[in-house]
Structure formats: C-alpha cells, structure tokens
Amino acid sequence: MSRAAILRIFLPNRAVDPATALFLVAFWVAAMLLVWLLSPFASLPTPVEVWRALGALWWKHGMGPELLTTIKLILHALLLTIILSMLLSYATVIAFFRPLVAAACKLRFLGLTGLVFPFTLLTGGGYPLKVALLTFGMASFFVTSMAQVVVEIPRVQFDHMRVLGAGELRILWEVVVRGTLDKALDVLRQNAAIGWAMITMVEGISRAEGGVGALILNQNKHFLLAEVYAILLVILLLGLGMDYGMGVLTNLICPYARLERVKR
Amino acid sequence: MSEVSTLGDVLLKVEEVSLRLGDVQVLDKVQFEVRDRIRVGACTGQIVGILGPSGVGKTRLLRIIAALDAPDAGTVTGLKGVQVSAGHVGVVFQDYPLLRHRSVRSNLEIAGIANGMPRAEARQRASQLLEGFRLADRASYYPAQLSGGQRQRVAIAQQLVSPKTLLLMDEPFSGLDPAALDEVMHLIVEVANMNELNTILIVTHDIRAAMAVSDTLLMLGRDRSPEGKIVSGARIQGCYDLVEKGLAWRAEVMELPAFAQLEKEIRGRFKQL
Numbered sequence: 001m002s003r004a005a006i007l008r009i010f011l012p013n014r015a016v017d018p019a020t021a022l023f024l025v026a027f028w029v030a031a032m033l034l035v036w037l038l039s040p041f042a043s044l045p046t047p048v049e050v051w052r053a054l055g056a057l058w059w060k061h062g063m064g065p066e067l068l069t070t071i072k073l074i075l076h077a078l079l080l081t082i083i084l085s086m087l088l089s090y091a092t093v094i095a096f097f098r099p100l101v102a103a104a105c106k107l108r109f110l111g112l113t114g115l116v117f118p119f120t121l122l123t124g125g126g127y128p129l130k131v132a133l134l135t136f137g138m139a140s141f142f143v144t145s146m147a148q149v150v151v152e153i154p155r156v157q158f159d160h161m162r163v164l165g166a167g168e169l170r171i172l173w174e175v176v177v178r179g180t181l182d183k184a185l186d187v188l189r190q191n192a193a194i195g196w197a198m199i200t201m202v203e204g205i206s207r208a209e210g211g212v213g214a215l216i217l218n219q220n221k222h223f224l225l226a227e228v229y230a231i232l233l234v235i236l237l238l239g240l241g242m243d244y245g246m247g248v249l250t251n252l253i254c255p256y257a258r259l260e261r262v263k264r
Numbered sequence: 265m266s267e268v269s270t271l272g273d274v275l276l277k278v279e280e281v282s283l284r285l286g287d288v289q290v291l292d293k294v295q296f297e298v299r300d301r302i303r304v305g306a307c308t309g310q311i312v313g314i315l316g317p318s319g320v321g322k323t324r325l326l327r328i329i330a331a332l333d334a335p336d337a338g339t340v341t342g343l344k345g346v347q348v349s350a351g352h353v354g355v356v357f358q359d360y361p362l363l364r365h366r367s368v369r370s371n372l373e374i375a376g377i378a379n380g381m382p383r384a385e386a387r388q389r390a391s392q393l394l395e396g397f398r399l400a401d402r403a404s405y406y407p408a409q410l411s412g413g414q415r416q417r418v419a420i421a422q423q424l425v426s427p428k429t430l431l432l433m434d435e436p437f438s439g440l441d442p443a444a445l446d447e448v449m450h451l452i453v454e455v456a457n458m459n460e461l462n463t464i465l466i467v468t469h470d471i472r473a474a475m476a477v478s479d480t481l482l483m484l485g486r487d488r489s490p491e492g493k494i495v496s497g498a499r500i501q502g503c504y505d506l507v508e509k510g511l512a513w514r515a516e517v518m519e520l521p522a523f524a525q526l527e528k529e530i531r532g533r534f535k536q537l
Contacts, residue, residue, distance in 0.1 A: 159332050160361040165351035165379035165426060174374070178365050256364055259408035 045226040050233060053226035063215065067234070070203065070211040073127070074195055077134035081195070082188065085139045089146035089184075090176055101147050108140035112198070116205055127209050133202045138195040145187040149180050182257035185250040189243060196239045269507055272300030273343060275310065275463045276329070276430060281338030282497075283324055290321040291328075292497030293338070296482055298463050301507065308513065309456030310463040313474030315530070316484035317537050321498045322467040323358075325484065326432050329465065330355045342430060343461065351379065354423030354431040358438065360415045362407040368418050369394065369403040375425040386425065393421040397451075413444045420455065429461045437470040449477045471530050475523065479512040480505055481530070485537025501537060504530070 008014045009024065016024070036047060045053070057063040088104055091097035112133055119136070123129045153175060161171040203213020212231055219227040251258055276298040283291040301308050316322045327333040329340050331350040340348045362371050369390055376386030394400045397417045407415060416436070423431055436448055456464045468474050474481060481504040487495040506512040509526065517523055 154361075156357050156359070156361050159327075159355070160357060161378065162332060162350045163330060163353065163355040164375045164422065167378075170378055174363055174378075179363065181365065254365065256406040256408055259406055260364070 043225065045229055049226040050229045053224070054230035054234070057215070057227055057230055061215065063212070063231075063234070066210050066212050066215045067238070069209060070199055070213065071238075073130055073134065073203070073211060074192070074199060077131050077138060077195060078188075078192055080131065080135045081138040081142055081191065084135065085142035085146055085191075086184065088139075088143045089150055090172070092147050092150050093172060093176055101143060104140065105144040105147060107136070108144055110140075112137055112201065126206055129206050130202050130209070133205065134195055134198060137198050137202075138191045141194055142187060142191045145190070146180075146184060149183045149187065150176055153179065182250060182254035185246065185254065189246040189250070192242060192246060193239060196235070196242065200235070269301050269303045269308070272302045274299055274345075275343055275461060276348075276465070277339075277341045277345075278325075278329060279339050279341070281325070281328055281335045281340065283321070283328065283333075283335050285324075289497035290324050291335070292499050294325060294484070294499050295338075296500050296503065298465075298480070300461060301479055302460075303513075307457055307460050309459060309461070310480070311452060311456050311466065311478045312463070312480045312482060313466045313468060313478035314482045314484055315468065315471060315474055315534065315537075316498065317469055317534065320484055320486065320537065322469075322484055323434055325498075326355070326434055326465070326467045329353065330432055348430070352428060352430075354428045356416070356419050356423055356431065356433045356436060358434040360412075360419035362415065362418060362422070364407050367404050367406055368399060368410070371407070371418060372422055372425055375422045379426040381426060389425050393424060397421045412439065413447060416448060417451065420451065424455065424458075429459060430463050430465070431455065432465045432467070434467050435469070436466060437468055437473040445473060449473060452477050469534075471534060472518070472527060475506070475511070475527060475530070476518050479507050483530070483533060483537060488536065502533060 005020065009016055009020060033047070036044070054063075088097075088101050092101050115133065115136065116129075119132050120129055123132050157175045157179065158171055161175055166174065199211070200213035200216055203209075203211040204217045207214040207217065212235060216228060216231045216235075219231065274297050278294055278296050281291055281294040282289070298310055298312050301310055314322055314325070324333070328335045329348065330353045331340070331348050332355075342348050342352075363374060366374060372390035372393055373383075373386045376389055377383060381389070394403050397420070399414065399417055399421065402410060402414055402418075407418070410418065420431075420433075433452070436452065437445055440448060452464055452466070456462050466474060466478065482500050483502040483504075484498050485501040486498050489495055504526070509522065511517055511520065511523055511526060514520070
C-alpha cells in the first residue's frame, strides 16, 4: 500500500477502494480476536471454550431446532409488522387517519414488559403472545420511521404526477408506494434488527415453545458462560446474515437506490 | 426588419390573478394574454418569457397557470375560453422531477398511461420521443444515471407524451453550461414549432436566454413607493413584442446590435422590478 493510500484511510471524508475497505474489515476483525484472546477478564471465556460450548449446544442441547423456532417466530412477526406498518404509514396521506398513525408512533414509548399481562389476556399466551409482543415492538418503530419517509416526500413529486394527468390513486401508487419502496426496505432492515435484538427477551417471557431466547436463559441460570457467549455469537452472526440478505434483496428489487448513493 | 405575421386566437388568458400568502400580497392583478402567432408558410408556436427577479412570485404564477394552486382572485383560461385544469398543461419543474424507480423509457410510458393512453400507444409514443430527443441510447437508464441536460430532455419529453399545447417551464436555463444552454434553447424552439398552437411559457431570470428564444417578453415585478421601497404584490410591469422588433425567429439573433441594445434596456428595467 502506498504512503498516499495509507494517509487516505486516516483522513476525514475520503473514499477508499474496495480492496482497502476489505483490508480494513480484516484488520478490525483480527484486532477484535486478538483482544478477545488476550483478554484479562476471567468472566470472558476464550474462543476455544466458546467453540466447544457451541458444539455441545448444537449436538446435545438441540440448538438447531431452537434456532428454527426463533427464525419462524421472527419471520411471522416481521410479516405481520410489514402488513400493519405499511397500511398505517401509507394511511398518513389521508387526513382522517393521521391522528391514528401519530398515536401508533407514540406507542413506541411503552415498554414490552408492562404489556405482557394485557397481551397474555388478549392472545392466551404461548406462541401467539410472543408474535404479538414482537410485532408490537417492531411495528411501533417501523410506523414511526416509515410515516416520516412518507411525510418527507417533496410536494413537487405529487405535482409532477398531477401535471401528467395521473389520478390520486395512481399518484399514491407511484409516488408513495413505489417511490419509497427502497426506503421501506431500509426501514424494514433496521426494524428486523430491532426485532432480532428483542427476541431473547420475548422468548424469555414465555419459554414453553423454546427458541434461542429460552435456551440462553437456561444457560444463564446455570451460569454456563461459554454457552451463553456461544449463543450470543450465533444470534449476532444470524442477525448479520439476515441484515446482509435484506441488503441484497433491496439492491435486487430497487437497483436505482444504489445509484443515488454518493460515495464519500 | 420585422417578420410578416398576424395574431390569431387567444391561446392563454390570465385575468386579474391575485394571490396572498399570509400577510404578503404575492401577486396583484396579474394580467396578460398569449395569441396564436401566424406566419404564412411556417408552423410557428408561441414562446413567452416571463422575466422577474428571484422571489417575485414567478413560480407561484406558474403554479396558478398550471392549475396546481388556486388564486385568491382571477381566472386562467385557454383556447376558446376554457378554464385551465391540472393535467392539461405540461409543466417542466425546476429540478426536473422524474420517477426515480422507473427507467427513462418507463418514465415516458407512464406519462401516457397516467393520462389514459392505451399501453401500446404510450409505448410507441415513448419510442418516438426517445428518438426525437436523442435519448434512445439512454432508454434503460434510471434518472440517477443521467446528466443534468439529459434529465431536462427527459422531463420535457415526458410532458409531450400526451398531446398538450401549453407547456410551462420553470427556470429552464439555470445552472447550464454554454453548450447545454444552446441545446436547451434550440430544443424549446423545436418543441414550440411542432404545432401551430403550441405555447411555451418560460419563467426565468435569465434575460439573455429568454430574449433569444421568446417572441414575447413579459416583465413581472413589484411597484416602488415614492421613497423607493418595494411595495408587495407583483404584476406585469412591461411587455416586449420581439416579433415587432425583428428579434424573434432568427437563428443568430444574439449577434444583432438591436438585440444588445434591447438587452441593455431590459437589464436596466429588471433592476427596478
């Protein structure tokens, strides 16, 4: 690497080529692993201990099926979140629904813990309760972000379609729905991450159906630190995989969005 | 020497249009009309330049003429006195908005479909316009992949998919380099002359470019009090018939001494608007 290229990675507002970007990622991963290996904290198991715990969890404690349970739960909740949130967000174009959407946005200040009791009464507990809690948790944030996206559509976009002679329904479809699809997918990506972060808590509330949340709490109870870190690592990697997959999906469905991004 | 031409039907009539926003009177009884310019043996559309300084209310007036906003008073009528309605007037907005999720071709097609044109016809019209506007090689591009000039051409072409005789353009010359400016001026004249009844209304503060393409120049400005302070409420302060002055429909018009003389006069007047 030339002196200028090295200097470039330390200067603000500079773009780097893909090879340098990859090198930087590799550098930081290696640095993290080194810190982990040399960690003086006794409460932090070594990578070898975590790797062994992962093997035991997978082969002896049925981590595979638990993961499937969790993935099924998040996908189910995500689907409901998309339907509910999109309907509410797009409803902001109609004045009648705006107070309702504004109220739905404010619900994000309610913690999930306090809602367990009324939601248990409503859903009867178990799997439906977990789906309801996750959906509520994700949807309140999703609607907030998405309603903002819709509100920020410049007026000229609506006028542009009007002068072309488009009716209001077509304007809604072209400008609001299709015109913000890439942003909706970005918001969905962020909310999937929020949902994924909530999953251990939600699964902990009702452990009967299992899932990695229930699994991690069981390991916590027995103070099995290496197992806890192994599950955390799997949750992190799966979350990253899901996030990457959604990024690829966004690029496939909305290739124009990538063209508009300015490299710095 | 002036061209031999006569005036035909009224194509656009703006009558006593006033607009107030809060405490500010933006437009005060704006009034003008555009008539068909008839030249024997030539298909000549109309190009009217509305000159005025920034913030005077040019865009507000354009939005009212396009029927996007309603005035507080006054009317805007087209050919045969029919009230102008949104969707029947083409508007090329300042930043050339296009549907970012559609390709250039698709942007043109949707302009026809949105206006009730059958899909096959819209596709055919889009192909014609892509060729006519030298955009055929950019048909599959997304708006984000276009240069400013190409984007402007697409925006103009989009307004021509459905037959409309009145086209409004908001600051079409802003931010263009000299070559692009020449190209846009040429394009405006070309579009105007596609149909005898075509009328292009250009709202701009670029005096020279407006003079070069227009057959009529209107000056939108505000009055001044005896103390020299600006009085709110813009109206048409002056009208220049460039055909009468022999400064319209000529390729090298900018090189004429009379052009330079008139430009100087208009510049002097512009400062007082």
